[in-house]
Amino acid sequence: MAQAMKIAIVDDEQDMRQSISQWLALSGYDTETFASAEDALKALGPDYPGIVISDIKMPGMDGMQFLKKLMGSDSSLPVIMITGHGDVPMAVEAMRVGAFDFLEKPFNPDRMSELAKRATGARRLTLDTRALRRELSDGGQIMKKLIGTSPVMDRLREDILDLGQADGHVLIDGETGTGKTLVAHALHAVGSRAGKKFVLVSCAALEEEALAKRLFGPMQPEDSMLPAVEEARGGTLVLEDVEALSEPLQAKLLSFINEQGIPGETRIIAISNLQEAGKTSEDVLRADLFYRLAALRITVPPLRQRGEDILTLFTRLSEQFSEEYGCDAPQVTAQEAAQLLQAPWPGNVRQLINVAERAVLQSRRGSGTIASLLMSDHEDMQPVVTTEGKPLKEYVEAFERMLIDNTMRRHKGSIASVMDELCLPRRTLNEKMAKYGLQRSDYLG
Template sequence: MSSKPMVAIVDDEADMRGSIAQWLNLSGFETVTFDSAEAALRDVRADFPGVVISDIRMPGIDGMAFLKRLQSVDPSLPVIMITGHGDVSLAVEAMRIGAYDFIEKPFDPERLADMTRRAATTRRLTLDNRRLRREMSDGTMLLRKLVGSSAVIERLRETILDVAQADGHVMITGETGTGKSLIAHALHACGPRKGKPYVYVNCAALNAEDMEKSLFGPIEEPERRPAVEASDGGTLALENIEALPLALQARLVTELRHGEGGDTETAPRNLHIISISSSISSGDTPPEGMSEGLFFRLSALHLSTPPLRDRGEDILLLFNRFCAQFAEDYGCEPPEVSAEDAARLIQAPWPGNIRQLMNVAERAVLHKRRGEEGLAPLLDDGEMRPSAPQIMVEKPLREHVEAFEKMLIDNALRRNRGAVSAVMEELALPRRTLNEKMAKYGLVRGEYL
């Protein structure tokens, strides 16, 4: 699939269609042309990944009627209208209906390209936000974000599905940077409250007075509701729960007791709380400063996230993915990872976990862009050097070899967009051997297309 912005050009005049398409192609766009609105409507659907440019005056369905039809298909689709001399009033009406902009004939092609470029950026952001909203409400999509095939990550996915169905309060603990917030959202999206409100609050982000307002109200902005009220029937995720002041802990316990059938004059709330902490070591003992009443209510179900150093070959897979993403962002090739680099990545203790791995991947891409090779300088920190006995005991040679082999195949599949014949040629592997290794490492061709 092309990474160029897509533009649909709709005009009944062949010369005009051709000249606009030619100029936009030279300006870095991918174009598709239609000689009528009827033809365009068969192809331009909701989530069309680009911009529509349409003449206002066309036989059959004219530009104004076409714009209204597109608005009914996808109100956020940017439509640029081309108007003739004297059609300014129509153009103003088109803007009122929802057109992105208009340009009057005869026009400067560069001005049209600039206008289209801005519209394409707007469209990309709209689709990105739309996709993100879908993903954050889809438990399956969220679980796929937990990249990896190590035993610990497979167990984690299974645990998430089990705990989500229980619908009790959950406490998630683990080191900083292990994906606890993502897991909290996955628990909500995989459980019976999917589609209901998911409200996130960082208990360490505000002072006591502002935190009380954020959780319980009153809130001055009329469009906002306190988190406890807004999450009624859905899920309330509380990050850094141990930082919640004792007075607010007591108030939260009252809300929970109310929901459990305690005496009250008001209707009980249906609260489901997922608490998140990097400081709490287990679900058995409350940390200093946290009341037992709140702790044991919130830790009815406990889930612990594994540190990156325990995830073996997943480290290389994640590093690969991060490098590919940053290379695309910076417009350069991702760095080549040697066998020595791969071993160092697996052996490193990663005290900052996934966030630290992302930082190293970004720096590696920037080094590659400057022409520097090798990861040794990036992993030469004192805190990143494991002891030799640990390496020999915890990371046998076979694991290094298999992880490196999986990384090479993953890289080749990604570079060649899942084209198996190209991967066979690049790695000098017969088809049967490649298929066997892909099956062994859980690499699915469809994910690279």
Template sequence: MTDTDRPRSARILVIDDEKDMRQSISQWLSLSGFQPEAHASAEEALRAITPDFPGAVITDIRMPGMDGMALLKRLMGIDASLPVILITGHGDVPMAVEAMRLGAFDFLEKPFDPEKMTDLARRAVKARAMALENRALRQELADGKTIMRRLVGASPVMTRLREDILDYGQADGHVLIDGETGTGKTMVAHALHAVGPRAGKRFVSVSCQGEDEGRLAARLFGPVKETGGLPLIEEARGGTLCLEDVEALSPALQARLLTFINEQGAPAATRIVAICNNHAPDRTVEDALRPDLYFRLASMKLTLPPLRARGEDIMALFQSYAETFAEEYGCPAPDLSAQDAAHLLQAPWPGNIRQLISIAEQVVLQSRRGSGSVISLVMADNETAGSAMTTEGKPLKEYVEAFERTLIDTTMKRHKGSIVAVMEELCLPRRTLNEKMAKYGLSRSDYV
């Protein structure tokens, strides 16, 4: 097992009524980097299992009292995504196959290779971690307050965007979301659903890009022959159907979508949130959609601001992501100079927030190695040095405020919140420093 494959003390419940087998499995798992917890009976193990148990289960099938099959059914009732590995005798293989049908992760036939058990355990805990992560993400996306907090920024355009989301979320009409790549359009679609009366209903998303027209038509409107499931317009009934890359819909599918919208009437049983991701300079979403469909979808329209138009939000976002990556990589967050701040503010950010996150991670990694600077990284991220300067320009006031905030912030960090030391270094009287800290939302308590 390589270091990258080695589990990070993942918990595994080992259940076997035979003490020697229980101890042997636990010892091997412990040597392999897991955190085994041995139990002599299914009843005892059940007391340690919760719906969010962060690990896997390895259990013998044949045990007195509750056997492995009965335990599997109980565990699937607690959490159907919990990985359960069954240990079987030679004659129990048909039973193990039935257990797989009921939801078991896999089975081991005695005598088994310990390395195979380790590999199964590693795959099980990895699957479990992914399932719990996806569950947490779904819960977060369903929580209106949580997702609105992710739409950070104090710039006027972001303040207006949050207000519009709250207003449109309570309304019932369809929404069209436009904006450059990387501006967070999908997150805004989730937010519209999460803050409105449909929050408890389904949010169903599908990309209209890169899929065969016939297959996409069947997925949207039915019949769904491959799986026998409901078409997406029915699956999302009462909730929200999010159409990513709506500009890629063929004329025929646009006509069917318009018919569906018209037949729903008002209020709509299924709300459509359409996202446009095409930003060719000579083609807008209004050009790509038939006029009657465009006006039905754009009765409420949100155009997300590009990062370069968000002023000091750029610095706040960059520092937030840099601190997150620094914590992840176990190193201090890099201090930014006024020159770094100027470069961040002037960069065109064609990839917007997605690009900023990537740059923040690179800066932290370079800082950890003691080399590189944000300036060189931003320059390298653009095709040429000249492209690193936006042609749109910003008021001098924005640059000055960004410099002031960055200088005060980094100086406060360096002096661990010592007001006297900051006053001396920046040659500022106490009253002026206090006023500027209040203006930029900086508090001494954050640095002490």
């Protein structure tokens, strides 16, 4: 859920502080007031979850000094300055230093609310981006996103940890929607370049000329970014849909790789989406480039090979969507669990996300079933549960594990509540949790 935005109001005049605070509170903002810049600085850290509205003329540390201190601590913090009539030159200087905008006394309260709305929106985006970058640079956190206990996922995590420590370029292939970009983030996060730049370019999203410029330049004076090969220097450059590179761009990329030598200063991770087309990147890339990019290789497994991970993922996703939409997560029947396991999932995890969201929306309306969603996605799928391809025992065990996992999660690890709901004696519940690798400590809180 989005973080609530605060507004820090800094003014030496009590009446002004109170009137601004009251007006913004009526607009739905969480406000806090400070009588001096010195007091405010003690409370405003570099990740302050909000914005600042400050008078320019104050005793002690004035607004300009205060602004410079704030910009030195967090240059992205939106600060709205309040100026007296005729202080426009000072307001212009404040904007040059880094102020978000200014209000001239006497100001229109509606104008202040509009500025606050724009500033808090910008702040939320900044903080969300920072949080994402921290998460993507935290190897432990991002590895947790690779959910599943199936043998193919255990092997994938081992490959990421092994290859993450290597210096060679990496080729990631696999079907669409399997999470190849997430694997690229994980490779960067667990390796020696974790603190360096991670630059991602979608080769299929740009026309030839625009792609060449984005990758290699030259950039125009008005452009706000460097060419990708320069921006990623010393870090990781990820090329999504690498098969979309034309022959001339493949030649330029090969020259860039050769110029770097071995090991390269910049690591390249190439992502290929050709598997479902019956081709491989080896078929469409020039041989010398392919062998340089595929020095190390990871194939991300399709969802249909991940067994009961499908049920675990569906549970996590439906819980997230139910929280977002403010309703209960749908309860999966044994028949629906079997059909989730049997579905061909041509869209893989991306498709599972869509099914989970639609299931939650159906549940909120009180109509529809998970089976009906699967049937609409797969016209050739039969509504009758069969055991073709897997022993019945595997379906039963997968459903049993999901049921215990969901119940433990819902009751936050209360063994007594789980025993009561599932009508299981303590010893039987303990045995089944041990069998399925479920630990009470994972559900507490």
